[in-house]
Every structure is written in C-alpha cells, then in structure tokens.
Amino acid sequence: MIHTQHLHNNIQTAMQSLEIVKVTKNISDLNDSSPISRHEKSLGLLTTKFVSLLQEAKDGVLDLKIAADQLAVRQKRRIY
Template sequence: MSRNDCSLGTLTKKFVSLVQDAPDGIIDLNTAAGKLLVQKRRIYDITNVLEGIGLIEKKSKNNIQWKGYGDGTDHEGVEDLQEKLRMLEARSKELDSYMDILNREFVIQQNDANFRSRAYVTDEDIRNIPAFKDQTVIAIKAPSGTTIAVPYPEHLPERDRQKYQIYLQSKDGPLDIYLVSAQDEVKIKDE
C-alpha cells in the first residue's frame, strides 16, 4: 500500500464510503479496519472526528452508524449536486471574468474624450423603446446627493390613484427636468 493510500484524508473517504454502503449505515469497526487494511487505532482517529462533527454515532462498543447527509444511500444525488455546484462555480468565475473585462473597457471609454462627446441619448431614442410606448417619461439631471421621493397615492380616491407626485431635493445645485414623452398631461411645479 502506498503512502498516499494510507493518508488520513484518503482513509476517511474510504471509511465513509464503507459506512454509507453498509446496511442501515451501521458498520463494525473491526470489519472496517480489516477491509481498509489498517490498524484499528487509525479507524478510531477517523471515527472520533466524524463523531465530533455529528456525522456518525456509536451504537455499541465496536459499531457506529452513519447519520450524516440523508440515509447514506443517495450517492448519485450528492454527486449530481456536487457536479452542479462545480458547474455553477465555473460559470460564476466566467461571469466574473466578463465583468472585469467590461469594467476595464468602461474605464477606458470614460477616459476617452472622443467617446464622451458621443455618449448621449436623444429623446427620440427613448420614445422608440417599446417599453415606454404610451408612457410618460421624465428625464432628471441632478447633482450627486439629490434625494427623490415618489409616495404612493393611497389617500386618493380609486379613480385618481394613477396620479403620482415626485419630490426632488438638491442641496448641491440646480435640477434640470425634461419631459421626454407624454401620454397624459404632466404638471411640473417648482417649490
């Protein structure tokens, strides 16, 4: 038996596999030591840790029972979940990589005067967005730190509940408000 086959980590994996394959998840420690070709004290090292973290429990002097995930018989379910987790982690790393690339490109573009001179949207661009068809669209240009509140008009009668008021407050400069498109009449009142 090679040194790698005798490592505590490898033995633990083999021991857990034996326990999970045992009827009702119960195994005799002498039998386990014999099947794994190790001294019983190595099995005790493993069982002490597994018992300490609540994956097994002693049934009698030389018998333990698996009480970890499930009943110990759903190896494929666990393996499927582990594979899905690996795939999700790989996809997450891939998306993080794309986000890093996009962020670097964004910084480069923001520092490019030629790009900044063309970085705008026209009112026609906004009106051509299907989600804004037959909607009132208001554009607000405000300094950093501006607060906005749009309280729900629950105190209004049912027929007037589609009427909203928008409150804007800026301590750091003027606000510019633009009506881009309108379905209904929009009143802008400066207070």
C-alpha cells in the first residue's frame, strides 16, 4: 500500500513538470485569416454553441443527448 504522503509527493512532482500554456486565441479570432485548421475552428464553434446551451439550461443542467441533437453532432463524443 502506498503511503498517503508518498502519493502526495508523487503528484506534486508530476504537477511541477507540467507545462502551463496560455491560450491567446479568442473565439472571434477564429473568423480571421490566421492559420487555424478546419478541425480547430469547428471545435471552437461547437464549444461556443454548447456553452450557450448550457447557459440557457435550467439550473445549469444539460442533457447531453438533447445537446447533441440540437447541435447536430454525429459523434456525441465531441461534446463529452
């Protein structure tokens, strides 16, 4: 059995090695001529629409099946 302190130290060490990346693109930037792939652009638009649905949801609860239908997502895993 791993001691709790040892596990905590391992997690801290792993977290220290993670690189933090600052996201500088705004959703509005997706419409300009910057070299963004079609996949990134479509995912950004899907995320924006999903957040809108989530904000409109009663008590912040959104049924993912209904969201997938409303967003016309063929692969539901794109919103999971």
